[in-house]
Amino acid sequence: MTSIFPRFLPLAALGLLLAPAAAHAQQYQPTATGLRVSTDSLMVEVQFYSPEIVRVLKQPKNVEAAKKSLVVTQAPAPGKLKYSQKNGQVTISSPTTQVVVNEKTGQVSFRTAKGQPLLSEQTLGSRFTPKKDLGAATYRVRQVFQLAPGEAVYGLGQHQDGHLNYRGQKVLMKQKSLDIALPVLHSGKGYGVLWDNYSTTNFSDAAAGTVFDSEIGDCVDYYLLNGQGTADGVVARYRQLTGQAPMFPRWTLGFWQSKERYKSQDETVGVVEKYRALGVPLDGIVQDWQYWGEDNDLWNDMAFNNPKFPNPQAMVDRVHALHAHQMISVWPSFGKKSKPYQELASKDMLFDFITWPRTPHVKVYDAFDPAARDIYWKYLNQGIFKFGMDAWWMDATEPDQLQPFDTDDDNETALGSFRRVRNAYPLVATSGVYEHQRQATADKRVFILTRSAFAGQQRYGTMVWSSDVDSRWDVLAKQIPAALNLSLTGFPYWNSDIGGFFPSGQYPKGVKDPAFQELYTRWQQFAALTPMMRSHGEYTPREIYQFGERGTWAFDSQAKFIDLRYRLQPYLYSLMWQVTSRAGTPMRALAMDFANDPKVSDMGTEYMFGPAFLVRPVTEAQYVNRPDRNVPVPPDFSKTKGVEVYLPAGASWFDFWTGKRQPGGQTVQRETPIDVMPLYVRAGSVLPLGPHQQYTGEKADAPLEIRVYPGANGEFTLYEDENDNYNYEKGAFATIKMRWDDKARQLTFDNRTGNFPGMQAARTFRVVLADEQHGTGIGADDAPAKEVKYAGQKTTVKL
Known part of the structure; x- marks a missing residue:
């Protein structure tokens, strides 16, 4: 198997810390894209990919470790560069960015064109610890930066810990259900760092420094993204480097209905027919798993083997005739009797680790192998896409490794050990479907829903969801900072299961429990102001008619926000174009638009949705007091409750529901009847x-x-x-x-x-x-x- 990480020359007696205690000054070497500096133990290369994007590559001296990035699509384009040398330091400057390299230690620091500090490595911040991986010599790589006091940092993907600002925090960056490891750090100072490594990485920030520590790496490899002081500038540089996000179909902005799972094609079609009969808007219906049959040996066979789906063409045609669209669940794993399994196994393209469902016969395919991706699409096309299927739900693209069986990283991929590249699996898995569908037709835009992502994946028509989250109020509250940090990494499209996926532990009476109805109703209001509005979950049905009839509080509130979603479509579709054409960001942490207001730098309870809307979801129960989860009690609407809303300084704000205008820079109390979520519109919108x-x-x-x-x-x-x-x-x-x-x-x-x-x-x-x-x-x-x-x-x- 060919690796993107070529083996390097062995070094004798290499110390763990590759920075000399003392060394004479070295001459730098200009290159076509920047410069090289050689210290006693390090080779440092600086490459300008644009005036605002700078790559830093470090490796032990005399090591050949050229690397082809899975993430970066842009070629270096340095433009005009200037060089200067003084006091043992060499400075290379573009019109917007200065890079200073210490010729003795290899330390690198970054400044604006006016010399204002952006980011600096620590003097002895680069560390290479020798180790073996599948018998070959490599390193554990570590880079330490020094941030400014009070500097806020965001990003790192999606981690459902409730944090927005990651100063003083530790994050394990390893793909798994609920957590998305996306190695982009976004600073409130208006710059970003893309850490281009695909292995498990520990991020930490403390007084001693800010650290990226990766399990495997032949080199330190990162990119400085100079946003020139703005958050949107950082995102724009990231997308310039790793690929722009294409347009989704307009209908994806409508309301989506799903559950785990519709058990027949009649049930699936029947849901759409019921929505049409009720006059409640709907654009998407989702067919989850086991349409291939209930035998796990046929897991993900990518064919309608289940006798309850006797005519899939008629099912898709009927959904289309009802002016709706259909998404279907597919997985990266296969049962031993499935046709894809048999072909992939014959070519040694399956991994050997335990995944869900827990059976020794279900195995994950090697999506790092382009030939395996061809096979995957062949069966997807022949068994599903040919019917006119509209969208893909690519589940478990981490891929899912069940604990405590998630340590078998010695599986060999087409690009080396799974340990080396594991975090990039969702990137290559989604790329195969996107690229093959683009080759198949230009008439149907690719739309992929998946629960994991990696840097660069936005270029593959991907929408992520926050995985199988619990149905709890505190989990709902944590969705907001999780979504905002993913957006700040440059990934624009996110959503969550309305109501949470797992209600049974908290709400054993399910949809008949008014306490669950209140949680679901508030979650749905939040979802209406996110990139995708999608109802989904196990155990209890989620269709609007399960909550009561028109005229009941749960039904009417849900219908109101579905209607709001459709009225907002011209605004939402225009935002989608801004994502594609101008590297826009729909879900926006308040610090993106109000950087001069210190009160919003760590505010994870509110956000901007596009340039107009300030959104403050209700994330606590207000009307159903349930002391015993097994005993449903009716809601008490005798007194209207409320929440505090901070209106950012620098603008005045209109209450969307009443038209009342109020100045920014203050906290207001907003009443929240069950059918109202606080929404404010910025003056000038x-x-x-x-x-x-x-x-x-x-x-x-x-x-x-x-x-x-x-x-x-x-x-x-x-x-x-x-x-x-x-x-x-x-x-x-x-x-x-x-x-x-x-x-x-x-x-x-x-x-x-x-x-x-x-x-x-x-x-x-x-x-x-x-x-x-x-x-x-x-x-x-x-x-x-x-x-x-x-x-x-x-x-x-x-x-």
Whole structure:
């Protein structure tokens, strides 16, 4: 098997700490992309990938350890560089970034173009500890940085520990259910670090320094991402380096219904039919496992062997006829009687460790091998995709290794030991499906839901979910910082199981328990303001009609927020375009937009959703007091409860539901009846809202409501295209910039830019000025509005 990590030359008597106690100054060597510095024991190379992206590569002297990155897609493009040398230090500068290398020790530090410190290694911060891996010589690698006092750091993937700021914390970065190891550190100072290593890594921050300590590595390899002082700049540099996120289909923004599991095709289709009969919007239905049969020896056979799914083509066709779309669960593991297992086993492409379901016959395939990825897609295409399946639920892409059996890392992959590359498994697993579907058709955009991710995976059409979380209020609260830190690593798309996956331990009466209904209702409100709104869980059904009838509190609250989701579609789809075209971030920690407000630097209870919405989910029970979990009690709505909401400084804020305007920089008490989650809109926002509809595209020609929140100048760019193909990559899309001049009290629709087949040449906008007198919310159809007929040319309306 060929490795991306070529073996290196052995060194005699190599010390653990490769930094000399004393050495004479060395001459640096300029290179086409930066420079090299050789100390007595280290070779240090600095490579500029852009003026703001700098790679640092360190390895023991006389070691050949060239590495091809699985993560980085950009080639070095240094631009114009300047060199200087003084007092044993060499400085190499781009127009925006300075890198200083100590010629004696190999220590590297980074500064802005004006010489302001960004990040520095510790003097003796690079350590290589010799070890063996599958009999070959390698190292445990460690790099120590020194952060500034009070500097906040975020990112590192998704870790459900409740932390937003990781100063003073330790994090085990090892892929597993619930935790996503994504080695990107995001500093509140406006820079980031991508640690390009794929083995289990310990991150820690303490007074002694900030450490990345990886189990396997032939070199220290990391990238400094100079965001030039902004969080969005850091994310942009990360995506520039590792790949941009493609567009999802527009219908993915609708409501998704799922459970563990629908046991027949009639049940699956019946759920969609029931939603249509009730008039509750729905766009996605999910078919979870065992459609292949209930025998684990056929696990993930990628075929409808189950007799309760006798005609999968008819199932998919019926879902499509109901104007919905279908996702199906697939796994990286196979039972011994499945056809993929037999072919992969014959070619030695299966790992030998215990995974779920716990049976010796289920084995995970080597997704690091491109030939194995070809085989995986062959069966996926022949057995499922051919029916017109719309989306993939790639479960357990960590892949799942059951404790205490998760230490067998000696399995050999196509790229070396599993120990060496384990954290990158979800990256290569999703890449195989994305790339093969792109080759198969350009008419259906790839949409992959998966529970694990790695650096660069955003380029493979991936949405992650936070795994099989418990149905508890404290778990709901921890979803918020978990999602925000994943966003700060540069991964834009996240969601969670509405209501939590495991309710049985806390709510044995399930959906009939008012306490679970309250938790589910609040979780669903939160989900409406995340990148994907998806109901899922085991033990108890989650369909809206299981909670009661229209007119009951749980049903009506859920219907209200599903309706809100659909009204927000023009806003959400335009945000998706910002992700693809400008490296945007939908779920935003408040520090991204209000860096000058110290109160938000470690606030994990609220977030911005796009440029307009401040979201404060309700994460505590308020109306059901249940002293005994086995005895359901009715809710008590006799007194309206509330929560505290901090309104960030630097803006004024409108209550979305009432239109009341309040200044920022203060904490307010907001009442939270069961059908209200605190939502505030930043003054100056221009918010496009779509019609009430049952599915995406039902009323494509309906007027759009353009809601203006006065108090500051603002703008928003409305994006439109064909909704579900890749023609946008060829320029088939249109944008309309809307600009609000607060002093002149006028909204300008600029000339439309671009076009696409089927575009509305003329359309109607209903422009509404938000205020407390008329209220806002999702149903302001009766609010005073000015109707604007727009035909693509610049149009201005006075309010």
